[in-house]
Amino acid sequence: MTLHIDDLQGLNPVRLASMPIAHSEGGMQTLLRSTQEPVALTGSRHSQGGHTVYPNAMAILTEPMNRVLHIDREQRTVTAQAGTTWSVLHAHLAPLGLAPLVQQSSPHFTLGGSISVNCHGRDPGQGPLANNIVSLDVLVPSPAGPKPQTVTPGDALFKAVVGGYGSAAVIVNATLKATANTMLRQRSVEMGLQAYAQEMADRQSLGQWPALHFAWLNFSAKALFTSVLKVDCEPVEGQVGTVLTEDGWLEIELMRWLWEQHSQNGGAGNYRNKVWNTLVTWFKSQNHENNGQGKQLSRIDWLRQSVGFTAHRSETHASLLQEYFIPIDRLTPFVTALGALLQKHKVNLLSSTVRVVQQEEQPSYLSYAPDQAMACIALDFESPLVSGPTAHSRMPALATFRWVRQAIDLALAHQGRYYLPYYGFATREQFRRAYRHAEAQRQARNPQLNNLFIDVYLV
């Protein structure tokens, strides 16, 4: 039987030697000992650049390693296996009134995958996940057999494993900090880009951030990137959530339908304007809930957004993500120039958001916020597909490579970086310019571990 695997996005198909499941640390050790083939590690496979696949490799599925091992309520820490998703963790933490301190906006990612990309989320007072790690149990593959090790912040191996895209060691368990699952009320306000950027700079200099924050950048055709819908969540005094509300994000499915119309109409101006207006009306209507206090959910429930809206939808087009990290005081010039670039290249932009991530204090080699807090500008866009390098494979059209590389240059010119878990548009030279410790990461690479990201950028 021939085995194939791909990212969920479907743009990096490879033929595998084998695809075993790891259920435990012992099982993982046996698998690593049993093969001379390269080993690729897979979490939930939401990364989009072949980070979990490699031709003729053993691709180890880690999701069944999903046990929550220990919760320390006093110290507010949680220890879980690497295949555990945030969603599973929520089910254990919420009844205790606890929540993850840092995670993505959605709960469908594994801890191993999240640590390996060093994710960030909607809490603007927090840095990348690296800051939130107490310790990691890892296995370091070697010809004599995998070596178990516990790594803590400051260790050379910690710097290479966190944000290392499965290149340095296999994460088995992680101990992470937790926080209170505070009830939060949301308020959404529309404002000009410049006023928003000034407010972000003021909040940063005062160190006064809401509990959660993000903003939608205006993606309508008529006013692209000239205004934002700012979305803040503030604590409801003294209230902590202990129950998961599964339907907190039902509306996103409605938005998905609108996005689909938008995408099928090639980003035609009218649809873009309609989608933007609907989004603004929807968010503002939530300000009126609870007698005008604003919609209330627990911290966890605000971070349970579906990722279905970016799912694979078409044989001819893919919905892709890119994200740029820019110093907060450069937000306006960067976003303005990025908007002009998207217009010039007639990019079918589906949506765009801004978040904030604080400086990384527990360093990793491939850090995207090593020196200061950064604004994170994410783009969700559609690209036409063309035939790829191997039979039945498809890849984004050349025109997409062109504008994305220009956008990366723009980020670099503003002392920024681009995020690494998405499709590999960047040249090696752009990667090296963006990540000044790339060489240290390359040297820390374990020869038995491989994937298409490592193969392009870390060899």
Ligand SMILES: Cc1cc2nc3c(=O)[nH]c(=O)nc-3n(C[C@H](O)[C@H](O)[C@H](O)COP(=O)(O)OP(=O)(O)OC[C@H]3O[C@@H](n4cnc5c(N)ncnc54)[C@H](O)[C@@H]3O)c2cc1C
């Ligand atoms: C719709 C969408 C929304 C997103 N939102 C955010 C966001 O809000 N914030 C953010 O920071 N990112 C975001 N991302 C990016 C996301 O964080 C990454 O794609 C992340 O890798 C997904 O986790 P995963 O479990 O799917 O990892 P995978 O894609 O399965 O793996 C990612 C990397 O981790 C490695 N890996 C997996 N398990 C292990 C292990 N046990 N040991 C060592 N290495 C391992 C893999 O080899 C691979 O290199 C988003 C992505 C999508 C598609």
